[in-house]
Amino acid sequence: MYSYVSHLYCPKCQDNFDSSTKQHLCHCGSPLLVEYHLEELSRAINKDMLxxxxxxxxxxxxxxxxxxxxxxxxxxxxxxxxxMMDELGKQIGIHSLYMKDxxxxxxxxxxxxxxxxxxxxAKELEVKEIAMPTNGNAGAAWSLYAARAGIKATIVMPVDAPEITRNECAIAGANLHLVNGLISDAGKIVGDLVQKQTIYDVSTLKEPYRIEGKKTMGLELAEQFNWEIPDVILYPTGGGVGxxxxxxxxxxxQQMGWIKPDKFPRLVAVQAEGCAPIVEAWEKKEKSSEYWQNSSTVAFGINVPKAIGDFLVLDALYETDGxxxxxxxQALLEEQKKIANTEGCFIxxxxxxxxxxxxxxRENGWIKETDKVVVLNTGAGIKYPNTVKMNVPIMEPEERININ
Amino acid sequence: MYSYVSHLYCPKCQDNFDSSTKQHLCHCGSPLLVEYHLEELSRAINKDMLxxxxxxxxxxxxxxxxxxxxxxxxxxxxxxxxxMMDELGKQIGIHSLYMKDxxxxxxxxxxxxxxxxxxxxAKELEVKEIAMPTNGNAGAAWSLYAARAGIKATIVMPVDAPEITRNECAIAGANLHLVNGLISDAGKIVGDLVQKQTIYDVSTLKEPYRIEGKKTMGLELAEQFNWEIPDVILYPTGGGVGxxxxxxxxxxxQQMGWIKPDKFPRLVAVQAEGCAPIVEAWEKKEKSSEYWQNSSTVAFGINVPKAIGDFLVLDALYETDGxxxxxxxQALLEEQKKIANTEGCFIxxxxxxxxxxxxxxRENGWIKETDKVVVLNTGAGIKYPNTVKMNVPIMEPEERININ
Structure with missing residues (x-):
């Protein structure tokens, strides 16, 4: 069997849904999650087969x-x-520091x-047309994969989203719209569109399968660490699907018995000071977050004032002692520079x-020197040219470099 | 043994050199190539170990x-x-068309x-400082890897090189210079610098190891095709090291017996009409190329008017019936668009x-319908935003998408 998918379920009201037909949110408003026949699966395949x-x-x-x-x-x-980020690890005081790139x-x-x-x-469900709001990168990715599948895509993104993501949507042939506002404004425009037309809404967590793709980061980490999971995983958190x-x-x-049942890595949700609804909720020990007013950050991908899956993110933090x-x-831009000239990674x-x-x-002791720590770098630095400031003089062909 | 390297040799005058000390060109002016103990190697390891x-x-x-x-x-x-590029293959009339991305x-x-x-x-040879001319991407890559190795880098590139590659050099902490000219002008500036100072010259083929890195594309292709090599490999050719x-x-x-000894893929060197010295030489059946005057193309990476390894490229074409x-x-920009909206690849x-x-x-019959064909895409499209033209209107938050 190629997939051991069983059905969809609601993590809030526990209702079940058929995964062989199109589904979006539960009637209670919660995103749906995918359930698998894990016992059957763990009998049929083993790690070595990978x-x-x-x-x-x-x-x-x-x-x-x-x-x-x-x-x-x-x-x-x-x-x-x-x-491996050995040099940076030495500077920070973490013996085993890794980046998943x-x-x-x-x-x-x-x-x-x-x-x-x-x-x-979507292809399996015979979808012909999708629509989504985006902070840029998701729209670019879905436009290109939709093009490959022969599916039409309508993408709405803020004008401030990284410019290169417009190019990606455009060259993929997507129907691209820019909005003079935030991703939440783009969301309202898409919401109106999918109500008026039979377009499949692929907004974050409004279709249940994007999360299954993101899940593979966890599967890969487990396999790459030879099924010994690390102590801490840090993740830049906007919509929180990762x-x-x-x-x-x-x-x-754990249910399949491929990793130890008793240990989770401590999961860390990293946000920007200019848009930190999850951080605020976590500090107050809330189960969900409040809409963050006037959000703003250069880390555009995590400028999400209210995430539909916020309660699931917070749940993951509480359950893993994260x-x-x-x-x-300012701090993140300085860090970006440090990482490039210490480790050679333009993140x-x-x-x-x-x-x-x-x-x-690490400074405040929450991470220990001996912890095995993984940082997720969610994208290539080359998509964000504006984060690098420079002033390079132009030479004429006959000029030579002065040495002193 | 981690490496089975033996020594360096000159493909022109056959002289030999020690690979445990710094080497550049042969005294006869030719680039040097690396020789391995292949017989010993093929006794020590086998394909399955990979x-x-x-x-x-x-x-x-x-x-x-x-x-x-x-x-x-x-x-x-x-x-x-x-x-796999099935849809494009269907359009072009090639049954098995692949892209190595x-x-x-x-x-x-x-x-x-x-x-x-x-x-x-360079690190193994205890190099502390490197310098190179570049059309952008090589300078970016060498700057970042040098930063990781703790090696200082001086990079000289044309002002017209892709802008993002400046950012990469700058954030890596390289000593970056822009020249109002071509890569050949940048080469002269670097040539002057390495003569005046003890800086390791890593210009294309002036150090013998870059080519060993590029070689791995061939190793990977062989392994990915399960050691059955394809019929045709097309490669965008500037300096020609690939x-x-x-x-x-x-x-x-072949010498190791890992692939059939009697068959090569037909290698194709692809250039731009605005800079085609290898094409001109190949058409005249020459052994080396002439400097291409006033070269110009949007495919900046292949704007190389005279490649130091031209004779090796031509040799590869003649020997493989390429x-x-x-x-x-215009044709390549149209193709770029077609590939994005047919196959979802922004190349x-x-x-x-x-x-x-x-x-x-394929149109002129040189490639047959049944040939197994691989195209090398040498870089990400996101590094070249200017190749995508678009005009996207900006909506206000309260606006809605019109449907008709």
């Missing part, structure tokens, strides 16, 4: 919701490298994972925020 | 010139995906391979030129 499979996220196809391999829409995404993936951001699995499932996905992956692997922390724009500002969070949590 | 190794180019470390694993400077580069690599271009191996060897490297890889695999072909800027203009070459060579 070794000879291609190094893409589809190596875990039994744990993904696509029933038929011919519906898979893939550009080779996944199994991104786990990079989600810049090395089609479209240059982790959004490709959700797009690959989400579009594959953190929800990683937590879901680890729970599934935490939430907010980083200033995105969101990833830089997560590294700065590791530094701060 | 299966459990990490999916980076360092899985082939025995065939790379670094003696000590602690000198390896890696960001997880290599084992880039081989993507070198956009999914640190720094977003295939230059990372040469930088990883070149900087690793094509030389792939040819070298295949010859080494060919050389020039593509117009670089150089890669698009190679796809357009496949289309043209």
């Amino acid at each position: 070794q000879t499979r291609p190094s893409s996220l589809w190596r875990y196809h039994e744990l993904l919701p696509i029933n038929s391999p011919e519906n898979v829409v893939s550009l080779g995404e996944g199994m991104t490298p786990l990079v 989600e810049g090395l993936i089609p479209t240059g951001s982790f959004k490709a994972r959700g797009a690959s699995v989400g579009i594959s499932k 953190i929800i996905g990683i937590f879901k992956a680890l729970k599934e692997l 935490c939430a922390i907010a980083i200033s724009d 995105c500002p969101e990833g830089a925020a997560a590294f700065n969070a590791a530094r701060k949590l | 299966q459990t190794r990490p999916s980076s180019l360092w899985r082939y470390h025995e065939l790379l010139p670094i003696n000590s694993p602690e000198n390896v400077v890696s960001l997880g580069e290599g084992m880039t995906p081989l993507v 070198e956009g999914l690599i640190p720094t977003g271009s295939f230059k990372a391979r040469g930088a990883s191996v070149g900087i690793s060897k 094509i030389i490297g792939i040819f070298k890889a295949l010859k080494e695999l 060919c050389a072909i020039a593509i117009s800027d 670089c203009p150089e890669g698009a030129a190679a796809f357009n070459a496949a289309r043209k060579l």
Whole structure:
């Protein structure tokens, strides 16, 4: 069997739904999650079988919701490298510091994972047209994967979103709209559109399969650490699907007996000081977050004033003894620079925020010197040219470099 | 043994050199190539041993010139995906069309391979400072890998090189210079600098190890095709190191008995109409090329008016019954668009030129319908935002999308 998908369920009211027809939110308003026949699955396959499979996220196809391999829409995404950050680790005081580099993936951001699995499932469900609001990277990824699947896409993004993501949507042939506002404004425009027309709404967590793509980050981390999970995972958190996905992956692997049942990594949700609703909720020990007024940060991917899955993110933090922390724009931009000239990695500002969070949590003792720590870099720095300031003089061909 | 490197040799005058000390060009002016103890190597390892190794180019470390694993400077580069291009293949009339996507690599271009191996060897040779001219992507890659190795870098690039590559050099902390001219002008500036100071010159083919990094594209292709090599490989050709490297890889695999000894893929050097010295030389059946006057193309990476390794590129074309072909800027930009909205891949203009070459060579019958064809996409499209033209209207938050 290519997939061991069972059904969809609501994590809030526990109602069940059929995964072979189109589904969005539960009638209670909650996102839906995918359930698998895990016991059957763990009898049918074992870890060693993975070794000879291609190094893409589809190596875990039994744990993904696509029933038929011919519906898979893939550009080779996944199994991104786990990079040792020894020099930075020395500076921060963490012996084992790793970066999982989600810049090395089609479209240059982790959004490709959700797009690959989400579009594959949309194809399986015979969807002809999708629409979504985006802070840029998700729209770019879904536009390109939709093009590959022959599905029409309508994308609405804030004018302030990274410019390169417009190019990606445009060259993919998507129907692109810019809005003079935030992702929440884009969301309202998409909400109106999908009500008026039979367009499949693929807004964050409004279709249940994007999270299954993000989940593969957790599966890969477990495999890359040889099924010994690390102590701390830091994740830049906007909509929060990544953190929800990683937590879901680890729970599934525990149920299958592939990793120890008694240990979770402490999950850390990293936000920007200019948009930190999850941090505020976590500090107050709330179960959900409040809409963050006048949000603003250079780390545009985490400028999400209210996430629909906030309660699932907070749940993951509480259950794993994790935490939430907010980083200033200045601190994350300085960290981005440090990482490039110490480790040779040009990472995105969101990833830089997560590294700065590791530094701060080490300083205040929350992370110990001996903890095995992983930072998720969610995208390539080359998508954010504006974060690098420089002033380079121009030479004429006959000029020579002065040495002194 | 981590490496089976033997020595360096000159492909022109056959002289030999020691690889444990710094070497540049041969006294006869030719680039030097690396020789390995291939017989010993093929007795010591076999193909199956590769299966459990990490999916980076360092899985082939025995065939790379670094003696000590602690000198390896890696960001997880290599084992880039081989993507099936079925829809485009149908349109062009090629049953088996593949893209090897070198956009999914640190720094977003295939230059990372040469930088990883070149900087690793520089570290092994205790180099403290490097300098190079570049059309952008190589300078970006070498700056970042040098930063990781703690090596100082001076980079000289044309003002017209892709802007993002400036950011990469700058954030890596390189000493960056822009020149109001071509890469050949940048080369003269670097040539002057390395004469005046003891800086290690890492200009294309002036150090012998970059090519070993590029070679891994050939090794990976062989492994990804399960050691059955394809019929045609198309490669966008500027300095030509990629094509030389792939040819070298295949010859080494033949000597080791890992692939059939009697068959090469037909190698195709793809250039731009505005800079086609290799094409001109190939058409005249010359052994080397002439400097191309007033070169110009949007595919900036292949704007190289005279390549120091031109004779090795031409040799590879003649020996494999390959060919050389020039593509117009208009045709490659149209191809780039077609590939994005048919296959969901936003590739670089150089890669698009190679796809357009496949289309043209199919039209004139040089490529057959049943040939297994691989196109190398040498970089991510996101590094070239200017190749996408668009005009997207901006909505106010209260506006809604009109449907008719």
